[in-house]
Structure formats: structure tokens, C-alpha cells
Amino acid sequence: MTCKRRFKMFRKMVLLTLGLAITLTACGNPNVQNEALTHIRLPMGYIPNIQYAPFYVAVEKGYFKEAGIEIEFDYAFETDGVALVGAGELPFAVVSGEQVLLARAQGLPVTYVAAWYQQYPVSVVAKSELGVVVPQDLKGRKIGLPGLFGASYIGLRALLAAGKLTEADVTLDAIGFNQVELMAAGQQDIVVGYAANEPIQLRAQGIAVTELRVADYAQLAANGILASEKVIAENPELVRAFVGAFLKGLKDTIANPDEAFELSKAHIPNFSELDEGVQREVLAVSIEQWQAERLGYSDPAAWENMQNVLLDMGLLSEKMDLSKAFTNEFIP
Missing domain, CATH: 3.40.190.10 (Periplasmic binding protein-like II)
Incomplete structure (x- = not known):
């Protein structure tokens, strides 16, 4: 066997050994890829x-x-x-x-x-007996919401504007994130929440509600x-x-x-x-x-x-x- 052939074989063995070592290291440590x-x-x-x-x-x-x-x-x-x-x-x-x-x-x-x-995912949710079916029906009502901040407040203001109402036309009650509990307990009749949350939870408890979705009146x-x-x-x-x-x-x-x-x-x-x-x-x-x-x-x-x-x-x-x-x- 010539020196040149022996060198090629040695080089191939080194590469195979190195490749095997890398593979085993990666297999032994699943965090390598991460x-x-x-x-x-x-x-x-x-x-x-x-x-x-x-x-x-x-x-x-x-x-x-x-x-x-x-x-x-x-x-x-x-x-x-x-x-x-x-x-x-x-x-x-x-x-x-x-x-x-x-x-x-x-x-x-x-x-x-x-x-x-x-x-926009915000809704105003009202007990059905109040007959709140359009934004104008909110006039003179007390509305519970987490506070005068965030998406709930922004959505409510957009909904009031759609009904040509202002904040002065309603009474806002900051109740924190307790809309479902307070409405179920009879302490709130109208609340602001999310379409995919409060109205679903309230109906699941057997409470009949109507819902005004902000998205039906304003694209935000x-x-x-x-x-x-x-x-x-x-x-x-x-x-x-x-x-x-x-x-x-x-x-x-x-x-x-x-x-x-x-x-x-x-x-x-x-x-x-x-x-x-x-x-x-x-x-x-x-x-x-x-x-x-x-x-x-x-x-x-x-x-x-x-x-x-x-x-x-x-x-x-x-x-x-x-x-x-x-x-x-x-x-x-």
C-alpha cells in the first residue's frame, strides 16, 4: 500500500470517527439543537x-x-x-x-x-329584560367595567359614539375584572367585557343576556x-x-x-x-x-x-x- 493510499484511508477514518462523535454527543444531549x-x-x-x-x-x-x-x-x-x-x-x-x-x-x-x-373583541352585555339591543338603549344606564382604561373602556366609548351618546349620558362603575360574578349576583345589570368571555360564561350559568358587539358598529x-x-x-x-x-x-x-x-x-x-x-x-x-x-x-x-x-x-x-x-x- 502506498503512502498516499494510507493517508487517504487514515483521513477517512478520522472523519468517520469525528462524525460519529458529533452524532453521539447530539444524541446524548437533546439541548444541542436548541x-x-x-x-x-x-x-x-x-x-x-x-x-x-x-x-x-x-x-x-x-x-x-x-x-x-x-x-x-x-x-x-x-x-x-x-x-x-x-x-x-x-x-x-x-x-x-x-x-x-x-x-x-x-x-x-x-x-x-x-x-x-x-x-375588536369587546362587547357590552346586558340582562335581557332591560331590552338593550342598540347602543342608544344605553342612555341613562349604569354600566360596570374594569375601569376607565384599556380595551373595555375604549370599546365602550366607540359604542357610545355609534349611538350618538357621550360618557355623560351613562353612569360608569369601575368594578375590576368581576363582571360575571357581580352580574350573576344581581349587583350589575350591564357590564363591558369580551365577546368570547363574559356573555358565554353568563349564558352557561343560565342568565339570559343581550350583547352589543363593538365590531358590529365600529371597525377598530x-x-x-x-x-x-x-x-x-x-x-x-x-x-x-x-x-x-x-x-x-x-x-x-x-x-x-x-x-x-x-x-x-x-x-x-x-x-x-x-x-x-x-x-x-x-x-x-x-x-x-x-x-x-x-x-x-x-x-x-x-x-x-x-x-x-x-x-x-x-x-x-x-x-x-x-x-x-x-x-x-x-x-x-
Whole structure:
């Protein structure tokens, strides 16, 4: 055997041995593959809930992992998420449309990069015997809501405006997030909540209610994905990957709610103790609000309408450049 042939055989053996060592190391340590993933903590703005099914599906079906992302759900209040993204400490958060405009008015460099909800999810719920079937029927009524803040308050103001009413035409009662309990106890007759939550829970308890959905009277920018201008400028591919993975989960949830329901269970503590019928209805109503010809698309008119509501409320002092508040650049 020539020296040249012996060298080739030796080189081949070294490469095979090295390849085997790498393979065994990877097999022995399942975290090796995960080391290449980008870890993202995502503020959700609410507690674990079946309404987050698109995110859970994207995790369970490996869409985030395929996009190079390891995701950690953080169920803090949405205002915390906005502040953290605005400060550049986190790249993304789940927020409502009004939060984006209010944050930008305060100088926070944030942009909404994908719409999750196509309909503003807030409703006014009233006991049926009151006969509240149009916004004008709210005149002179006492209305319970979490407080004079957030999506519930914004949605109520939009609904009042649709009925040519003002806040002076009603009595607002700040009751915290106890709408169902207080209404069931007879301490409230009209409350503001979410279409996929309070009315479903109340009906499940045998309480007959009517519902005024804000989305039936006003098209407003709703819940979606917020990103920092920093990550958009420095790592647009991460934004595209994150949005793409989420939208795959959203598409699959809409197409196969039963599968999404099952995949979500592992992410919701004590799910077995919840009423399955109620949870399935929550998901069904949520899906109604997510439907769109182009998932993730932000309607410019919805942002104009939201800005006008905030201006009328005095929460914004002047119009802003909405082209910087949202973008459709990262959706398919």
C-alpha cells in the first residue's frame, strides 16, 4: 500500500470517527439543537386561555422551532409588554391596537407587525329584560367595567359614539375584572367585557343576556403582534420568522378547531376543571373574530378609526403618522 493510499484511508477514518462523535454527543444531549434557537419571552397580556390557541398550536406543531425560535409565554399585563418592547428589552408582545397608538404618542419606538383579531373583541352585555339591543338603549344606564382604561373602556366609548351618546349620558362603575360574578349576583345589570368571555360564561350559568358587539358598529384596530423598531431595523428576518410561525398556528387553528383545542390543553393549568362546552364556545367565537382573507393583515381604515376614537376621548392630542404605527411588510 502506498503512502498516499494510507493517508487517504487514515483521513477517512478520522472523519468517520469525528462524525460519529458529533452524532453521539447530539444524541446524548437533546439541548444541542436548541442552542441555535433564539429565545423569546412573549408578554401575552392575560392569563393562559384557550383564546391563545394559535400560539399554542404554533408551539406544539413546531412552527416556532422551525423558525429558529424558542418561545416563553409571559402572562403579564399588556401595558408591561408595551413598555418592555418600547424600551428595547423584548422584541415582541401581544397588545391591543389602542395601546400601540398611545405608546407612540409617548415616544415609544414600537410598531404593530401582524393583526391577530380582525374584529375588536369587546362587547357590552346586558340582562335581557332591560331590552338593550342598540347602543342608544344605553342612555341613562349604569354600566360596570374594569375601569376607565384599556380595551373595555375604549370599546365602550366607540359604542357610545355609534349611538350618538357621550360618557355623560351613562353612569360608569369601575368594578375590576368581576363582571360575571357581580352580574350573576344581581349587583350589575350591564357590564363591558369580551365577546368570547363574559356573555358565554353568563349564558352557561343560565342568565339570559343581550350583547352589543363593538365590531358590529365600529371597525377598530384590535389585538396583534407588537415589535420594537430596533428589532425591525436590526433583525427583520426574526420579525418575519416570528410572524410567519404565528400565522401558521392561526391558520391551522381556524382550519381545525378540534385539533387546536386538544393541543392547547397542555398550556392551560387546571384545564380539566374547566367547563369543556364553555371553552369550545370561547374558541369558536374567537375564531369568528380572527377570520380574514389575508391573515395578519392590518386594515388602514381600522387604524384611522382607532385614532379618531382616541382623539375624541382626549387620549391623543394630535394626529400621528399611522404608517409608522403599523405595517403589513412581514405578512405573507
